[in-house]
Every structure is written in structure tokens, then in C-alpha cells.
Amino acid sequence: MPSPQRIIEMQKFYQSSKKPIYMAHPRAKYYLVPYAIGLTLSVSASLYYTGRAVFGIKDKK
Template identity: 70%
Template sequence: MPTATEKIIELQKFYQSTNKPIYAAHPRSKYYLIPYFGLLGVSVAATLFYTGRACFGIKDKK
């Protein structure tokens, strides 16, 4: 069983040897990044959509 120091050295070698950005280096990072960027894209798109409607004075139908 590796000690804490050995595990830190293993992880340091892993992160320093990869060519990916640090936030995408971990094997499970896609499970965090895909939903994050998906929700970010949806929220930015909705904000820009309703900002455009407000600029042109378009109101919702009642």
C-alpha cells in the first residue's frame, strides 16, 4: 500500500506528463466538464436571446 507521500509523487508525475490542460487531465474530468459547459452554453444563449428581444422591444404575447 503506497504511503501518502508516494501517492502525491505518483499524481504529480501523472499531471506533469499529460499534454492536456490541468482541468481536463483527470480521467473523470469529462463527467464534470460536459455538464458544466452545456449549462454554461444554455444560460449564455438564453441571456443573449432575451437581451436581443429587449433591445428590439419585442414583448411576449399574452
């Protein structure tokens, strides 16, 4: 279990930050940038192939 002193220290850190809670941590960009890239690529690919299916476009063999 984390020490109570560490919990209070982290609470003060997050409450004093002017950034949104998900960006407050110093390593947040290292977690969020790859997540955003992966999410964008997967949604884009899904929409691309959904559009092809709706219009009946087949791959050339």
C-alpha cells in the same frame, strides 16, 4: 492529510500528461461536458432575452 507517496504519484501523472491540466484527469469529461452545456444554455438564454428587450419585443398574452 494525503500521504506523500500519493501526492508524488499524482504529480507524476499530471506532469506526464500531454493534455491541458483541466483535461488530464480521467473523469474530466464527465465534469466539463455538463458544465459546458449549462454555460452555453444560460449564456444563450441571457443573450436571447437581452436582444428581445433591446428591440422592445413583448411576449404575447
